[in-house]
Amino acid sequence: MNRSPAIETLPYDKSLLAAHAQTIADNARELAALGWTPATSSNFSMRLDDRHAAVTVSGRDKGRLGADDIMVVDFDNRPVATEARPSAETALHTQIYRRFPTVGAVLHTHSRVQSVASRLFAGAGKVRFEGWELQKAISGYSTHESVLDLPVFPNTQDMAELVARIDAWLDAGKPLHGYLIDGHGIYAWGIDMAEARRHLEAFEFLLNCELDLRRLHA
Numbered sequence: 295m296n297r298s299p300a301i302e303t304l305p306y307d308k309s310l311l312a313a314h315a316q317t318i319a320d321n322a323r324e325l326a327a328l329g330w331t332p333a334t335s336s337n338f339s340m341r342l343d344d345r346h347a348a349v350t351v352s353g354r355d356k357g358r359l360g361a362d363d364i365m366v367v368d369f370d371n372r373p374v375a376t377e378a379r380p381s382a383e384t385a386l387h388t389q390i391y392r393r394f395p396t397v398g399a400v401l402h403t404h405s406r407v408q409s410v411a412s413r414l415f416a417g418a419g420k421v422r423f424e425g426w427e428l429q430k431a432i433s434g435y436s437t438h439e440s441v442l443d444l445p446v447f448p449n450t451q452d453m454a455e456l457v458a459r460i461d462a463w464l465d466a467g468k469p470l471h472g473y474l475i476d477g478h479g480i481y482a483w484g485i486d487m488a489e490a491r492r493h494l495e496a497f498e499f500l501l502n503c504e505l506d507l508r509r510l511h512a
């Protein structure tokens with residue numbers, strides 16, 4: 295009897311996953327080289343479609359990611375077609391994809407600047423950037439005269455609690471382009487990897503400037 299070969303039916307585009315995995319690995323390696331992903335910290339993802347994202351497997355060295363270190367989750371944080379364990383912070387990625395349908399990439403890093411600034415500004419609940427030309431690197435900001443707030447949310451191991459705090463911020467109608475988590479690191483995103491990188495680098499630069507000002511005024 296002539297049997298037709300089994301057709302692999304995955305709920306996502308496999309070739310897009312391969313391309314995204316390469317993009318994630320390339321960008322993660324560059325960010326690791328900057329020292330922004332120490333000790334296996336940080337996680338990265340890219341949207342596959344309106345229900346799935348490619349995300350880093352938990353606990354991997356983000357400077358040495360291969361194809362097996364990136365997996366698929368659905369927007370309810372469930373692994374798809376794999377036994378691998380997704381990033382412990384997957385819920386923070388899928389929340390951004392659900393809330394912002396145009397977002398294509400989410401980046402989370404743990405640089406020293408991000409970590410120190412998160413502690414320094416935790417009491418205020420946000421870092422306010424005003425007067426910096428580099429605010430214009432954030433999409434939608436066209437002048438240094440704008441006010442750009444980067445919220446600082448309390449750290450917790452309870453992802454549902456953190457997701458609820460971020461939802462509350464958005465539900466209050468406040469703009470959100472990224473956020474710090476106290477003593478932890480930063481989340482930033484964009485319509486694609488290039489924009490997400492630009493936003494992440496802009497926040498790192500702006501935080502560095504604010505820290506420098508405080509050191510000089512001390």
Ligand SMILES: CSCCC(=O)C(=O)COP(=O)(O)O
Pocket residue numbers: 333334335336337350351352353354380381382383402
């Ligand atoms: C060793 S860093 C602690 C976890 C963390 O904050 C992080 O960014 C990495 O977690 P993942 O599960 O994505 O590897």
Ligand SMILES: [Zn+2]
Pocket residue numbers: 335336337383402404478479
């Ligand atoms: Zn983290």
